[in-house]
Amino acid sequence: MLSHNQLRQGTRVEIDNMPWIIIDAQFVKPGKGQAFTKIKIKNLTDGRVIERTFKSSETVSKADVMDKSMQYLYSDGEFWHFMDPDSYEQVALTKKQVGNTTLWLREQETYEVTLWKDKAIAVIPPPFVILDITQCDPGIKGDTVSGATKPATLETGAVIKVPLFVNEGERVRVDTRTGQYVERAK
Amino acid sequence: MVTTISPSLSWQPAATLETLKARAGIIALIREFFQDRGVLEVTTPVLVSAVAPERHQNPQICRDGFLHSSPETAMKRLVAAGFGSIFQICPVFRADEAGRLHNPEFTMLEWYRPGFEMEELMVEVGELVQSLLNCPLPVKLTFREAFQKYVGIDPLTSPLGEMAKKIVGQPPEGLDRIGLTDLLLVDQLEPALKKQGGSFFLTDYPAWDPAMAEVDIGPPALARRFELYIDGVELANGYQELTDSQEQEQRLKSVNQQRLEDGRQLLPIDNNFLEALKSGLPRCAGVALGVDRLIMLALLKDSIADVMAFPVDRA
Numbered sequence: 461m462l463s464h465n466q467l468r469q470g471t472r473v474e475i476d477n478m479p480w481i482i483i484d485a486q487f488v489k490p491g492k493g494q495a496f497t498k499i500k501i502k503n504l505t506d507g508r509v510i511e512r513t514f515k516s517s518e519t520v521s522k523a524d525v526m527d528k529s530m531q532y533l534y535s536d537g538e539f540w541h542f543m544d545p546d547s548y549e550q551v552a553l554t555k556k557q558v559g560n561t562t563l564w565l566r567e568q569e570t571y572e573v574t575l576w577k578d579k580a581i582a583v584i585p586p587p588f589v590i591l592d593i594t595q596c597d598p599g600i601k602g603d604t605v606s607g608a609t610k611p612a613t614l615e616t617g618a619v620i621k622v623p624l625f626v627n628e629g630e631r632v633r634v635d636t637r638t639g640q641y642v643e644r645a646k
Numbered sequence: 647m648v649t650t651i652s653p654s655l656s657w658q659p660a661a662t663l664e665t666l667k668a669r670a671g672i673i674a675l676i677r678e679f680f681q682d683r684g685v686l687e688v689t690t691p692v693l694v695s696a697v698a699p700e701r702h703q704n705p706q707i708c709r710d711g712f713l714h715s716s717p718e719t720a721m722k723r724l725v726a727a728g729f730g731s732i733f734q735i736c737p738v739f740r741a742d743e744a745g746r747l748h749n750p751e752f753t754m755l756e757w758y759r760p761g762f763e764m765e766e767l768m769v770e771v772g773e774l775v776q777s778l779l780n781c782p783l784p785v786k787l788t789f790r791e792a793f794q795k796y797v798g799i800d801p802l803t804s805p806l807g808e809m810a811k812k813i814v815g816q817p818p819e820g821l822d823r824i825g826l827t828d829l830l831l832v833d834q835l836e837p838a839l840k841k842q843g844g845s846f847f848l849t850d851y852p853a854w855d856p857a858m859a860e861v862d863i864g865p866p867a868l869a870r871r872f873e874l875y876i877d878g879v880e881l882a883n884g885y886q887e888l889t890d891s892q893e894q895e896q897r898l899k900s901v902n903q904q905r906l907e908d909g910r911q912l913l914p915i916d917n918n919f920l921e922a923l924k925s926g927l928p929r930c931a932g933v934a935l936g937v938d939r940l941i942m943l944a945l946l947k948d949s950i951a952d953v954m955a956f957p958v959d960r961a
Contacts, residue, residue, distance in 0.1 A: 465742050488747075518818060
């Protein structure tokens with residue numbers, strides 16, 4: 461159990477039988493009055509954000525949540541399947557649970573799957589992934605304007621902006637947190 | 647908010663050199679302000695055998711007693727001893743308080759004016775902050791008026807439980823009228839005063855917990871207490887000081903009783919303080935002002951940590 465002054469940004473808590481991550485925590489107290497901690501929390505299963513206020517005598521449960529490195533296997537359209545490479549145990553996530561991570565999913569790659577009470581609820585991509593460009597118009601010859609970009613479609617369906625010298629069939633490193641091109645990869 | 651700093655960076659000061667120079671300059675100006683007015687600077691012990699019990703404060707306990715949460719009782723002993731107008735700038739300690747406007751150790755400016763009525767002291771407080779912040783003199787507003795005007799409730803008569811649900815969403819369970827008022831104060835009134843901007847004296851507090859203030863019996867009973875808010879930041883708390891030793895003893899005991907009911911430890915009663923009141927505390931007004939918050943406002947910083955060399959996460 462966490463006391464109200466242990467509620468910190470990044471801590472994962474269980475409230476209303478749901479797992480949440482604290483995205484902001486403010487300690488407030490009138491000089492002569494009682495103390496409160498106001499937290500902004502994001503639901504780990506559906507991403508919704510709410511605010512809650514706790515008084516100093518209240519405690520909050522830590523969420524029974526852990527992240528496990530798992531290999532992405534495949535999607536059957538309804539579920540996205542991952543496997544624990546140590547135990548070969550498989551878990552399946554729904555489209556909603558996978559969310560935007562679908563943009564960066566490549567088979568055989570390793571992702572962080574969030575387990576709540578041993579059930580998969582979300583998946584986080586690594587900060588950088590390497591993906592093939594499946595469609596991209598050639599850059600116009602002689603166009604040397606620095607910083608100019610063009611759209612490129614990746615094997616996962618994600619569309620990113622790449623520099624003009626990058627071509628279809630090449631592989632690129634992408635920052636999954638910003639969705640931005642980083643560099644060409646081998 | 648308390649965040650964890652990587653060990654390789656936590657040796658470094660939180661405040662810049664420029665900020666610490668400005669801080670030193672402001673503290674020098676405070677001393678000059680009081681020297682010009684013939685107020686004597688004093689030093690009372692930080693390590694004490696008893697702190698004034700407060701319902702909602704956890705004292706810092708150490709081997710030989712407590713680290714004081716305010717120099718109030720010791721300074722009143724000096725006033726009772728006939729030492730006249732006095733001020734002090736010192737560190738004070740409150741366990742478990744850390745946030746944008748809180749640190750378990752912070753700097754307090756506290757002063758006492760024998761012969762002053764509370765209103766005269768408010769003028770002096772206004773002049774001090776005006777000289778340091780270059781702001782207009784604070785506007786007076788009663789506690790009830792402030793809530794009526796900025797939150798749309800009357801803390802004494804509105805159905806606060808229902809209204810808190812509408813305003814706050816999901817307030818903590820089990821709050822009484824005083825607790826709900828505290829919640830609406832920090833959740834609604836302070837942000838509204840911040841949005842409004844400017845300086846306010848809140849006065850005429852309900853006598854729910856008069857602590858060491860004189861009380862007008864009313865009805866409604868009101869504490870002769872004021873608080874200074876600047877841009878929504880609670881900066882100072884002042885009283886027409888209670889001089890009746892029996893009444894004071896009674897209040898300290900009842901605070902201890904409340905602490906027991908709240909599941910907090912009992913605190914020793916400060917007999918030296920009560921003896922001083924018995925021997926005769928001159929009629930006086932006194933005020934405590936948070937120096938870190940004042941400097942934060944003067945330098946347009948967002949948090950008191952920005953104006954401290956080493957706030958709690960680096961201390």
